[in-house]
Amino acid sequence: MIPRALQQDLMDTPEDDVQDEVLPPSSNPSIASTAETMMPHDFFDFQWESFPNPPISPNVRREVFSVEKVGPTIPVTDPYLTFREIWDEQIMGHIVQQTNIYAQQVAAAMMENNSLCPSSRISYWKDTNEDEILVYFAIILAMGVVVKSKLVDYWSTDGSIFATPAFSTHMPLKRFQLLNACLHFSNNNDMCVESLSPSEAKMFKIAPIIEHCNKRFQALFVLNQNLALDESLLQWKGWLNINQFIPNKAAAVGxxxxxxxxxxxxxxxxxxxHAHKKATAAQPASILDASTPAIVLRLLQGLENHGYTVWMDNFYNSPALARSLKSNxxxxxxxLRTNRQFVPDELTQLTKAAMRPGQIAGFTSGDVDVLVWRDQNRVATVSTYHGNATTIVEGKTKPIVVADYNIMMGGGGGGVDKKDGMLAMYPVERKRTRVWYKKFFRRLLNVSVLNSYIIYKKSPQQVTHRHDHRSFRTQLITSILDRHSKKQSVSLADQPAVRFEAHSHYLMEHSPMQGKWTKKLRRKCCICNTLTRFYCAGCNKTVCMHPCFSSLHTY
Structure with a gap:
C-alpha cells in the first residue's frame, strides 16, 4: 500500500532531478540569466588531471578569511534583553494587532451564521496586549522544559506530585486556549491570490514572522569561517500540500x-x-532560479568574497556549484553524488567492488577536487582546497577532507544537526495543533531562544558567569513572567463578556431540539440563575426574557 504521505501532491524537489544544475550557456541557448552571460564560455570546461605529488597543503589553497570580528553584534547583559532583541516591540505590536483583528473576524462570522452562543469560547474574548502575548510565549517555552502529555495537566492544582499550580497563576487555561485559537500574523482580508506567487500564497499566513526572524538573526550575529548548509524537517502528519517525505530524517514527513x-x-x-513547485514547460524559468544551486546562492547572498567555507552534503554539491562559489x-x-554533471567518467564508473579498502582515487581541475575513498562503503567528496592529502585517525589512514567533514557535519557534530539536537531537548512544538503555521511559529520561537542563548554565551560580557542552555531558558521564562505577568488567577466565568459595538442588544433563542437533549440547551440566567434558552446577541449573556433582560440593559 502507498503511504498517505506519498499520496499527497508533494512538491517536486531538486533532489528528484539530478541533472537540474548550473549548465554551460551553450547547452541551452533559450535560457540565459545575468550570471550565465557574465561567465566565459569555458567556465565549466573542467580539465581533470591527477593530483600533484607531493600533495599541496590545504592551508595554501584555502581562501583567506577576511572577517575581523565574529560573534554577537550587540552587548549582552541578561537573557531577557537578548531575547527581546529578536522579539522587539515592532513584531510584538504586529502580532497583537493581527490577533485582535482575527478574533473580531471570527466572532463577526459566527454572528452572521447565527452560530455564536453563550458557551462559545470566542464570546469571552477581550483584546490582548503585548504583556499578555509575552506571558503566552513564556508559558509555551515552559512547556518545553516541563514536559507533560496533556495540555490540561499543566493547569492541574489537585495537590498531587504532578501538579503545576504556577501555570494557572499567570494565565487561566481557557484564556490560554483562546489565545491559541486566535493567534494570527497576517490579515486574511489583505490576501490577494492573483498578485501572489504560489510560494507566497502558501506562506502568506506566516510570512511576516519568517521575514522578521531572518532579518534579526542576520543582524545580531557575524558568522565564523565554517558554515553548514543543510535541510531540516519539522514533523507534520496532517494534510498539507507543501509536506515533504524524506525517509532518512527522523520526522520522515513534514x-x-x-x-x-x-x-x-x-x-x-x-x-x-520549501514551498514552491518546479517550473513546468508552460512556465519556463532560469536554471539558476529553479535548481539546487539557486537555493545555495540565495542562502549565501551577502557573504561573498570573505573567505567563508561552506560545508554541504551530496544533496547540494556538484563540481559546477563548487566552481561558481569559488569564483565568488x-x-x-x-x-558528492558521482552521477552529477561534470564528474569524471573514471569516478562515475568506479564501483565499490573495484576498489580495495583504503584506496583513494580522484582528480583535480586546479580549483575543484573530486575524490573517491573506499572505507566500509564508497565515499565520494568534492572540495576546493583539500586535494588528496591524508591523515591518521584512530590508526586508520583517511583523506583529510573526510576527517574535516566528519567534524563539521557528521554525527550531529556541527551546523544544522547540532541546532536540531539542542532544540530536541526542549520540544516546544511537540504539542498537537490543527494549524500547520502555528506549529511552525513555535519552531521559530524555539529557534529564537536557542539563537539568543548562543549570542549570550559568545558575548565577551559574559566571561565571568555563563548559563548552560537549560538555566538560560529557565531564567528567560522567569524574567518574562516577572516583567509582564499580573499573577492573577481569574476564571473564565469572572471575565467580562465582549461587547461588539456594531450590534444592538436583542434576545436570541437556541434552535429547539426534540428528545432528551432539550434540557441541555438551557443555561442559567446571569441575573436570577433560572434555566433559560434565551441569551442577548449583543453581549452574549444568558438572560431570561422578562424581566431580567430589561433590568440588564436599563441604565
Whole structure:
C-alpha cells in the first residue's frame, strides 16, 4: 500500500532531478540569466588531471578569511534583553494587532451564521496586549522544559506530585486556549491570490514572522569561517500540500526548510521554507532560479568574497556549484553524488567492488577536487582546497577532507544537526495543533531562544558567569513572567463578556431540539440563575426574557 504521505501532491524537489544544475550557456541557448552571460564560455570546461605529488597543503589553497570580528553584534547583559532583541516591540505590536483583528473576524462570522452562543469560547474574548502575548510565549517555552502529555495537566492544582499550580497563576487555561485559537500574523482580508506567487500564497499566513526572524538573526550575529548548509524537517502528519517525505530524517514527513548555520555553534543565520513547485514547460524559468544551486546562492547572498567555507552534503554539491562559489570567494567541501554533471567518467564508473579498502582515487581541475575513498562503503567528496592529502585517525589512514567533514557535519557534530539536537531537548512544538503555521511559529520561537542563548554565551560580557542552555531558558521564562505577568488567577466565568459595538442588544433563542437533549440547551440566567434558552446577541449573556433582560440593559 502507498503511504498517505506519498499520496499527497508533494512538491517536486531538486533532489528528484539530478541533472537540474548550473549548465554551460551553450547547452541551452533559450535560457540565459545575468550570471550565465557574465561567465566565459569555458567556465565549466573542467580539465581533470591527477593530483600533484607531493600533495599541496590545504592551508595554501584555502581562501583567506577576511572577517575581523565574529560573534554577537550587540552587548549582552541578561537573557531577557537578548531575547527581546529578536522579539522587539515592532513584531510584538504586529502580532497583537493581527490577533485582535482575527478574533473580531471570527466572532463577526459566527454572528452572521447565527452560530455564536453563550458557551462559545470566542464570546469571552477581550483584546490582548503585548504583556499578555509575552506571558503566552513564556508559558509555551515552559512547556518545553516541563514536559507533560496533556495540555490540561499543566493547569492541574489537585495537590498531587504532578501538579503545576504556577501555570494557572499567570494565565487561566481557557484564556490560554483562546489565545491559541486566535493567534494570527497576517490579515486574511489583505490576501490577494492573483498578485501572489504560489510560494507566497502558501506562506502568506506566516510570512511576516519568517521575514522578521531572518532579518534579526542576520543582524545580531557575524558568522565564523565554517558554515553548514543543510535541510531540516519539522514533523507534520496532517494534510498539507507543501509536506515533504524524506525517509532518512527522523520526522520522515513534514515541512522542510533549507538552513544556513554557523558550524561551530549551530546558530541559525538564514533559512528558507520549501514551498514552491518546479517550473513546468508552460512556465519556463532560469536554471539558476529553479535548481539546487539557486537555493545555495540565495542562502549565501551577502557573504561573498570573505573567505567563508561552506560545508554541504551530496544533496547540494556538484563540481559546477563548487566552481561558481569559488569564483565568488567561497570554499566548498562536502560529499558528492558521482552521477552529477561534470564528474569524471573514471569516478562515475568506479564501483565499490573495484576498489580495495583504503584506496583513494580522484582528480583535480586546479580549483575543484573530486575524490573517491573506499572505507566500509564508497565515499565520494568534492572540495576546493583539500586535494588528496591524508591523515591518521584512530590508526586508520583517511583523506583529510573526510576527517574535516566528519567534524563539521557528521554525527550531529556541527551546523544544522547540532541546532536540531539542542532544540530536541526542549520540544516546544511537540504539542498537537490543527494549524500547520502555528506549529511552525513555535519552531521559530524555539529557534529564537536557542539563537539568543548562543549570542549570550559568545558575548565577551559574559566571561565571568555563563548559563548552560537549560538555566538560560529557565531564567528567560522567569524574567518574562516577572516583567509582564499580573499573577492573577481569574476564571473564565469572572471575565467580562465582549461587547461588539456594531450590534444592538436583542434576545436570541437556541434552535429547539426534540428528545432528551432539550434540557441541555438551557443555561442559567446571569441575573436570577433560572434555566433559560434565551441569551442577548449583543453581549452574549444568558438572560431570561422578562424581566431580567430589561433590568440588564436599563441604565
Amino acid at each position: 515541512i522542510k526548510t533549507y538552513e544556513l548555520c554557523d558550524s561551530e555553534t549551530g546558530y541559525l543565520w538564514r533559512f528558507e521554507v 570567494g567561497f570554499d566548498v567541501v562536502g560529499t
